[in-house]
Amino acid sequence: MIRVWIADDHTLFAQGLSRALDAVPDIRVVGIAASATELLENIVSQPAEVAITDLEMPGGGGAAVLGKLESTPVIVVSMHADEDQRRAAARAGAAGFFSKSAPLSVISAAIRAVAAGERLDPSDEAATEATLAGYSEPSLDPGAASLTDREKEILGHLARGVSATDELAEILFISQKTVKNHLASIFQKLAVSDRTQAAVEAIRLGLAEER
Amino acid sequence: MIRVWIADDHTLFAQGLSRALDAVPDIRVVGIAASATELLENIVSQPAEVAITDLEMPGGGGAAVLGKLESTPVIVVSMHADEDQRRAAARAGAAGFFSKSAPLSVISAAIRAVAAGERLDPSDEAATEATLAGYSEPSLDPGAASLTDREKEILGHLARGVSATDELAEILFISQKTVKNHLASIFQKLAVSDRTQAAVEAIRLGLAEER
DNA sequence: GGGTGAATAGGCCGTGAGGCCCACGGCACG
């Protein structure tokens, strides 16, 4: 689980990005700040592995953050991906630079890469892309990664609200006993103790089936 | 349930806003477009009550959308909330104008207002604010609307994965019996039959408590 | 060919969940 801080004065963007990243199984947003100072004040009590910030912010933008955060790598996300900003980010020591036009998948990969210690040179797009390729897959929790297809299928139904053993058995064309066996296995892998917690976890992992 | 289309070339912003709005109980995002043309092509097959767009987009921005969508009101969300843009939005016939610095709650309210037929004059901030005040509350499902504070609190914990009666009782400083009574009431109001379904519903309604 | 793991299924058992009663104090609203 990678913990992330977001600093951006565009509240809508920050809130939206937060929600979107929370939906990524191995990433969790631990805080949102509207300014550089707010980020620096709060990241102490609520530590994170990665910080995401805009370059332009009223009252001290991304550059101020970059200078004062030694231990936490910072990814800069800007609306204008021009050369000036790219260079400015590189100078300030950003661990990565992306446009707000980038899709979520790229940012997720960048977060994983940076959390793993990689540095994505803002001025070298080709190298950045090559590095990100190695981080496209969500590193699922040790437990969730070992879920079998059948178990994921059951979790999908759970996440949709099908919770009763007899209903699950009917849908899956198997006996109620087998359903309970699968659930027991799921509980162990997800480190939970009942189907309610399993359902919550399933939704968090994005296993909810489309209706 | 208000259906919303989002058009913005800043993919990250669009995806984030989509997730954030989906978490609002009475709003659902039915499509995301990266350009004006993409929006106009797809909104036909996937209709919506409200469209949200940026003003500046490569290959025809918000103005193009505003001119061609007669039946669907359009809210313009821009990163620069300066007077020029404000006037441009007003001229083009926007049903509302907001900065990307606005909090999610304002956008949610604006969507409700616009869906209800209101027109938020981009050049009159005071009037806009006054109108929005009447649309701050999400119009919850008939069942969920009658939930008491205590019931919502319990649902919040359920949505976070606290499912055991004894744990809930400990957290809430009440007897296990009272927890079960509250749950029984919740089951009835949400038309579900166990706490797993209640947890799923709670997450859907955005009742998951902040960490 | 034998080992490994997934999917299927059964038994047994204790406790916890959910259904259905009722009760009482507090507080708001007419």
Next chain:
DNA sequence: CGTGCCGTGGGCCTCACGGCCTATTCACCC
């Protein structure tokens, strides 16, 4: 001053959930 509603509790009963163990079939793979 009643009349509700909310939050708090109790009792009782049934059955399903979850824990633990064993077994069979099938596919895959070294």
